Amino acid sequence: MVRLMMILLGVDYLRARWRGVLVVGAVSAAIGAGLFIDALDGVLYFRVAPFGWLLLVEGLATLAVAWTGMGGQRTLRYVKGLAFCLTAGLILSGYRHASFILSMVFATLFLADGLLQIASAWVVRYRTWKYAVAGGVLEIAIAIFLYQPYPTHYKGTVPYCLGLALFFTGWNLLLLALRARRLGVNPAVAQGGAAALAASAVGVKGGVGARLTQTVFDGPPGDHERALTVHVWTPVGTSKAEARRQPVIDRYIAAVDRDGVISTGHAALETPENVYISLYPAVEIDRSPDEFSRLLRATAENDVPGLFQPDYATESKAWCPSTRKVRIRNYDAQRLARFWQHYRADTTYNLTHRNCSSTVSHALEAALEGATPRVWGGGWLAFVRMLATPELWVAAQVRKRGQTMAWTPGLTLDYARALSMLADPRPAGWTRAMRLVRTRLGRGLKPHGARERSGNSGDGRGAGSHGA
Template sequence: MLKIAFLLIGPTAFRPFGRVISALGLCVIAAAGLTAWDALDGIARFSHQLFGSLFLAIALFHLLAVMNAPDRGELVQRLWRMGLPLAVAAALLAPPSLHGDWGASVVMAVALVIDGIIRLGIALVVRVPGWPRNIVVALAQLGGAGGLLWQWPLDPAGNVILALSLSLLLSGWVLLRLGVHLGRLDDKTSILRSSLYSTRNWHAHAPSLEGSDPPRSAEQQPLIMYNWMPSAAPNVTMRLPVIDRYFAVPDADGGMSSGHVSLELGADFYISYYPNEEIERSSTNFINTMSGEPSHDMVGSFVPSFAFEVDDWRAPNRQFLLRRFSERRLRAYWDSFRQDTTYSLVNRNCAVAVGPGLEAAMEGVWAGPRPWLRLLRLMVDPGLWLAALIRGRADFLTWTPGFVVDYMGELNRVLDQCEQGLGLRAAWPYAPGMVGQDFPPIGDEA
């Protein structure tokens, strides 16, 4: 969450405060230690009240945003995001007789088991860069789930607080590293060049540019993101919830239908990346091709235009209009990305071309006065928590079209809501950051 928040506000405002941010990180680490110590007494009454009240305050804060939702769809989205801190608050503030801690432990354990199994399977089958580390993390997740279910090393109340203290510890470590990095960052280098963001080298093409771009007005041409969902292919008859949205789905011909994503800005700028030779889509070969080993790399090509892609393949099933981005940064990113024609299904695919490019283009889009207040406002938005979760899944697997669409949707919802909640409309004329539109339909959308 912290990494995304600093990216959206930009490094310029925080560069003079590198040591302050590092010191804040040390304070958060110390708070994590005190929280863990409080859990050791077997009651953790103070931590329960503190965290429960904090999450309850966040939920109530977002109640106004829920009431100001512009349409029914956005109302559902905001209720869902408000429900996250409200559920945590209910679990932490519930009387012991209601066993809220036990329920929270079970929910956390189930989440750890699901994520651990997925992470372990991907590490063993796909072998993305850093896969040994992912195996260690997956085993630790499964071990933590076992501890939560068997009430070890503490009772449910203590284990829940231990989990929260671990989250604090990781946040403090990120703050500490961000502070060190910002202290060394020059005026031109992108914050994405930090090792905190570049674990897969996806941000090697983040541009180093001087100055910032003025906010785009509602009258300027939006960036269009086109999305081909796997389940929207004409010969797909099977539905696999979640899988057919984010990965691939079997088609009627015995092959695998995967999605695609591209970007268009005017007639002269189009981001779309595809392998030179069509990948064999049979189920067996498709799984074998999903490997991060260099031996599976192939030559890629850059599609010249949206019209060419539609004529050569088919029309997308959805398009999204994005208004918060830096055109200069996006163009510089793409000029750098195009220097390498290596294509990899899991390390350098169509979504890897688009996702990191959009992050590069969104650096500093919420820059402005009162940066610390902006940082706080972002951190209390549950939508940012969801965006961080999506980004984390992409980090250990890969960017997919579904991940890109949902990630950018959450980021833009967060910024829309932040503007309404802080009265910072002076940052730019208000316009929805990302608007989805149906394209000429080809099939049911996931």
């Protein structure tokens, strides 16, 4: 999540506030270490009840706005909200086996995530796969620590997990603050390669970018509005024959049709400034089941010549229109243009390491660097508002999967949707719910005669609109 915050806050914001970030990081790391050490001796000075209430409030707030998400966003919101509420319920219940249950649940989650990270890194073998394996091993070690009852007999489960979260968050913030003092380019955006480095270097002396005149948007941009567009062709939507339905797999990885042909979908990015980013292999890759596992390796032997499509009209006419679109108003056209200028110099295509989805995701990050201060201003309010937005957590989880496994059109779609809610903030879910309640109450309190006249007006509204 820290790297995603670095992207959204931008170089200028971070460099201007590195001392504050340093203090926050130091306090977070110190509190985290203290909580962890406190839980080791079996005598807990940390009171978990206030933390349980905070989890409950956060879980209920997340569930209250979960319905406003789309696709994978909505699912992740519900999962997060339910998990927080169930955890809070166990903490506050006083049930004698609550600590044991929480320990088993947390340990299993750490174990599953660690195994998944190691397996995906071993299969894909991207450039930093050894670091991902080390991270997976660390997660498995934490899982083993939580599974066994020594030395606190599961009483320290909550302080352990909270302490680890605060410590690692603080450690990352400390590293960020120390680098931000003389930061020339954003190290989070720089993961996209030399092109992202060049894009991040644009305008570093200009301070925080000009704030947008509008800070909350009722919905996605209209067709008449200037906006960046992320096009996604889903695997199921691009299958040549009828696809075999495989939940989750055909959404995020690939779809297999009745003839056994694999379709992975596609992603592209388009802006009104005539930038169109769509990387495709110059020669169709054999995606038969026998060859597909070999092609998953992000190694040099799987690099093939690629080509960039000229524009959306040409690509959609030659293939088919995109099945999903995400449009974003708040983007930096200059940084995106600089990214594109350098990125398109290399036409190499790799199915997992440098594909259409990873290209679009890196381009989107370059375009949205510094988006939060542009919409909420350069003060600490931007930092707080960003942390309070549920999509930050959603985007961080999606980004982690894309970075440690491989970017796919499904992941890019969910990532773009989450980032659109951060770059173009919508009214809070509870605000929309209150508006709906007020509207329905207002209609219910209308005089009987007014309701009759409204229902008999003959304009197609009245009772029908009430039901809507």
